[in-house]
Amino acid sequence: MQQNADLHTHTTASDGTCEPKENVRIAKEAGLAALAITDHDTVAGIAEAKEAGAVLGIEVIPGVEISSVARGQDIHVLGFFVPYEDASFQEKLVGLRETRHERNKLLINKLQELGIAIKLEDVYKRKQGTDKNIGRPHIAEELMELGVVNSIEEAFDKYLGKGGAAYVNPPRITPQEAITLIREAGGVAVLAHPGLYDDDELVKELIEFGLDGIEVFHPDNSQNQREVYRKWAEEFDLLVTGGSDFHGWRGEEPFHAMLGSHTVHADVVDSMREIANRRRK
Template sequence: MFEADLHTHTLASDGTQTPAANVRMAKEAGLSAIAITDHDTVSGIAEAIAEGSRLGIEIVPGVEISTVAGSQDIHVLGYYIDIRDLRFLKRLESLRETRNQRNEMMLERLRELGLDISMEEVLREVEATKSEGDTIGRPHMASILMKKGYVASISEAFERFLGKGGQAYVNPPRIEPAAAAAWIREAGGSAVLAHPGIYHDDALVEQIIRGGMDGIEVYHSDHSPADEARYLALAERHGLLITAGSDFHGERGGVVFHAPIGARRVSTDVLKRLQTKRGEFQ
């Protein structure tokens, strides 16, 4: 069966592996296609396409855009965007600037809590792996917190400090999901609501998809079977595309986040529908 994992991250954002390494893992997992969906950047896609061409793996050019709705972070996946679209690239740059502002605010809160961690330390941590257009995120801060002994694991760093409800969590103003979906379509892509189960607010999820989503990530590593059944029914009710993704971020501290490549997969039949769905929503 021809299958795809449509949600993976690389060193271009907060993953721990190169785009080429993700493609090789997709090959080893028996996949026919993989999407590279780094946070607010498309800088890793060209490398993935080159490796995909070598190995015979189809690369879906993607992105995961950070937005806010209902006072919480909402992520919107974009597929088959034109990664050379200058307007889209400029928009992503503005999102990375907001992300950098968020990072500084969180680091300030950590210092107020007595945790000695600076942006300079975070930058030193990633300098060997980052290129222009890449992003820095909370996992990089979590890694420093663990190395300095403030937490025992990346998970603890998020639970106590960096995740929603954590002592250092902040949520600066961002665009709304509908705006992200519009940007994605204007760049020639299809917009899919990422991992709706982690928001714990199905009324909000329904509101968001009515605002312009082409699909829902029904199958995700953090979804329970009950979540998947509920979102499958929701997608079918609204005539939306159904996608699946591991949300692979690589390994930190001996733990794979969120799951290995291929842990959630969908038939490659959906790829053609993602390409033909573009621009349908008005």
């Protein structure tokens, strides 16, 4: 049996299309030993995933992907072994989701200014339940349905991603504040997909500030970037993590990549657990 872990996956608790238990089932089929549930600014999917993991023999690492902003772009910080059942920690995430909602409204407004007949209420109908943790992929789906774009990738390239015609960035916490939030809660802070930011000076600043690790193996990191970030991890004694950033399926294709396609050895999970245990003593 493989002893690998996929440390970056999303569920219907945020902008994934699979229920948390489905992520666990896929991890089992992929022969993984562990996976992390790292939904955007919420821990709502973790309890269900852990229950499924107990049945299927898969370790589920409670995680979160916190949204922050630096130098005009989104910066995401992964938190592992976070206290997902703690009310005060959950409350801190509520404010982050409210900012996400404001960002969505601004995005829709800009799309409307571009002459696109998209409505906020139609986007929000795409997610069931009372906790409307809507992300840009939901907006991209609506753009596809309206015939504005042919794919999620095109929606991000033309409109929603950095440099897109409707890209917006409302005030959010800084990545330094995100790192502090995770560490003070007893979790482990890792910079998500650093290759996306095109700002290695910022990556270095965050390493010096107090990151515990860096996501080296991610579908959006080039081979050259992986080599650079692995070298920095060794130099600064950081954890080397990796994950697929699986969001389920958009059409017939997995988004961003198939669960289990980007992994690290499960020893990394043990190292994370040791850090988290030390912080909570």
